[in-house]
Every structure is written in C-alpha cells, then in structure tokens.
C-alpha cells in the first residue's frame with residue numbers, strides 16, 4: 001500500500017530525534033517556529049505520554065466524524081499506553097448558538113493550553129447571512145490566527161485502493177503524491193482594509209486586500225523548501241505574478257530564499273490558473289507546491305479529487321510556538337449532516353497527523369494509518385468513495401470497522 005504518511009515536514013518528533021530536530025530547526029531558522037511545540041511535546045513525553053488535546057467538533061458533519069476519530073484515538077491510546085486528556089469546546093455555529101460568538105475566549109484559551117488541537121469543521125446554511133463578525137468562518141479564521149498556525153500542510157495522495165474512485169483516468173491519478181504548503185494566516189483572508197461601502201454614485205461595493213509582507217513570505221517559503229527537501233526535492237511556487245503586485249513580491253522572495261538557502265531544491269513558478277489546469281492534466285509533475293492562503297485553499301480542494309474524495313484529505317497546521325491545529329480540508333458538509341453519510345477518514349487521518357507531527361507519537365499514527373488502509377483493502381467505502389463491487393457503509397459503521405481493524409492489528413503484534 002502507498003504510505004499514508006508520505007514525507008512530510010516537520011519530521012516526526014520521536015523521543016530519539018527530538019533533540020536533533022530542535023537543534024536543526026534553530027540552526028536553519030526554518031521553522032524556528034516549531035521550537036516551542038517541541039518543548040511542549042518534550043515536556044509531555046517526559047511526564048508519561050499523556051497529552052492534553054482540545055477537540056472542536058464544530059458544525060454539520062463535524063460531531064459525527066469527530067466521534068469516530070476520538071474512538072480510534074482512544075483505542076490506539078489503550079494499546080500504546082498513551083493517555084489523552086480531551087477537552088471538548090465550542091467553535092463556529094455551535095458557539096454562536098450557545099454563546100453568541102463564533103470563537104469564545106474559553107475555546108481559544110483551552111487550545112493554547114493544549115499539546116494539540118483537533119478540529120472537525122464549521123459552518124452551515126443557518127448562519128450564512130450573518131454579518132461578518134457573527135459568521136462561523138470568522139471563528140475558524142480567529143482560531144488559526146490566535147494559534148499563529150501559518151504553515152498548513154495538505155498532503156494529496158492517491159491510494160492504490162482508491163485509484164478508481166478518482167474522477168481522473170487511472171493512468172493520470174495512479175501514484176500521485178503531492179504536498180500543498182498553504183500560507184494560512186495572511187493574504188486576502190486577513191488583509192485590511194476590507195468591508196462594504198457605498199460609492200459616489202450610490203452603488204454598494206465591497207473590497208478585500210491581498211497583502212503579504214516579506215517576513216510572512218520568507219517563513220512559509222522556508223517551510224516549503226524544507227518540506228520539498230525531505231520529499232523529491234522539487235518545489236513549485238504558485239502565484240499570479242502576471243497581474244498582482246503581491247504575487248510579484250511573493251515570487252521575488254521565494255526565488256531569493258531558494259537561491260540563498262536551498263540551492264539543492266529545484267524551484268519552479270507557475271501562475272495559479274495554469275496550476276489548476278495542470279493539477280488535472282498531469283498531477284504527477286508536482287512534488288511540493290507552495291502558495292498563499294486563497295490559492296492554497298482552492299488548489300488543495302482540486303487535489304483532493306485526485307485522491308477520490310475531499311473526505312480523504314487531512315491537514316496539519318504549525319505555528320512559530322505553541323500547539324498545532326489538525327483538521328480535514330473539507331467543510332461541514334451541511335447537505336449530508338445528520339444522515340450518517342459522512343466519510344470520517346479525513347478526520348481520522350488528521351488525528352494520525354496530530355499524533356505524528358503534533359505529539360511525536362509516530363507508532364500510534366502508523367497504527368491508525370494502517371487500520372485505514374486495511375479497511376479500504378477490505379472494500380468498505382462511504383458513499384463519496386463508492387464504486388462497483390465495494391461495500392457501502394455509513395460513518396458510524398466505518399468507525400466500527402476501523403476499530404475492528406485496530407484490534408486485529410493488535411492481535412498480530414501481540415502474537416510476535
């Protein structure tokens with residue numbers, strides 16, 4: 001089976017490697033960022049493999065898929081002697097309904113005090129016409145900014161079991177393994193000024209600002225170069241430099257960082273419209289992609305369809321200090337919420353990313369990833385992945401099958 005973990009950065013923080021990792025991170029300044037996360041992880045590991053994790057189920061299918069991920073984490077925790085101290089908090093529409101704000105102070109405080117944060121998704125029709133400060137999405141953006149998680153890594157891997165679930169031809173999809181490195185707390189999602197106004201002719205208008213400063217570009221570029229270096233050594237920076245000044249600075253800085261600090265990484269540049277087309281035409285040309293917030297959001301959704309479904313893609317977001325945020329790339333899927341049709345695997349794989357990159361529990365992550373793989377091997381599929389000859393299951397049943405797969409792999413290990 002193809003590895004579900006692929007070659008990501010940051011490297012897994014294992015007990016034996018974490019000292020070297022922290023040193024190399026400091027030396028390169030690459031993600032000096034990850035230093036404090038490492039300290040937190042170290043402290044937790046030295047105590048007894050007990051971790052404080054804030055859970056944010058959010059809205060729509062969020063609670064359904066989070067339930068599966070928590071059951072899976074508890075099962076792997078029992079098996080591996082890991083204790084999770086879970087604290088569930090409100091965010092998004094659920095927080096708006098209960099407390100009148102999309103990101104309660106108490107939620108952000110709990111996240112900041114945790115070793116890691118696991119989020120499902122936010123949003124829904126009910127809150128779509130709320131004013132900006134009362135939108136679920138504003139809560140999620142505030143959470144990302146509050147945690148300072150600027151580096152969002154979104155792996156898009158086509159698993160052999162799911163090649164035929166992709167809408168692309170087998171020969172195009174097979175073997176795809178792309179890492180999208182998305183800047184997460186800058187760009188047009190956060191730029192000011194922004195808002196609504198009325199012009200001199202009395203017409204309403206609205207505006208947003210796409211802005212990136214040199215330090216913001218440099219730090220995400222370094223994470224991306226480091227990531228590419230650990231993979232196939234090829235980085236494609238995606239922008240719209242033929243039109244946007246912000247992209248011209250982006251391209252200038254990425255080129256300079258590459259030349260000065262990463263001459264061994266093969267750097268290319270592509271306009272975002274071409275990148276969208278190339279991802280569908282010939283996705284295997286890409287190894288690692290680095291791009292801004294908005295372009296990264298769109299390109300990673302496109303990449304998800306290479307893998308068969310948006311319900312398969314996890315993500316990890318790291319900061320300069322403090323806990324990482326782990327979440328599937330999809331939204332709250334209000335169209336299927338409450339119907340038991342959601343695919344919980346992106347959420348479960350986000351929990352595995354949390355274990356591997358946020359908590360340094362590599363073996364636990366591998367156990368989860370192989371349970372996912374063997375469940376797919378046996379032909380179980382939620383509706384989004386369904387194809388002829390496979391067995392259709394709902395979200396809850398998929399969770400039960402994953403737990404059985406975990407138990408089975410435990411038996412194998414014990415018998416050795």
Ligand SMILES: NC(=O)C1=CN([C@@H]2O[C@H](COP(=O)(O)OP(=O)(O)OC[C@H]3O[C@@H](n4cnc5c(N)ncnc54)[C@H](O)[C@@H]3O)[C@@H](O)[C@H]2O)C=CC1
Nearest residue numbers: 121122123124310311330331332333334335336342343384
């Ligand atoms: N990170 C987050 O929390 C995000 C939240 N949203 C919010 O989610 C809400 C819905 O947005 P959409 O644009 O519809 O995007 P979406 O990702 O929620 O759904 C798009 C399509 O994919 C399907 N889908 C998504 N996840 C699935 C899963 N795990 N299993 C099976 N099918 C799945 C949905 O049923 C829908 O047909 C909006 O309020 C949006 O703002 C959107 C994207 C990210």
Ligand SMILES: CC(C)CC(=O)C(=O)O
Nearest residue numbers: 123137138140141297329
């Ligand atoms: C709903 C948005 C705040 C989230 C989103 O689309 C994203 O992942 O950027």
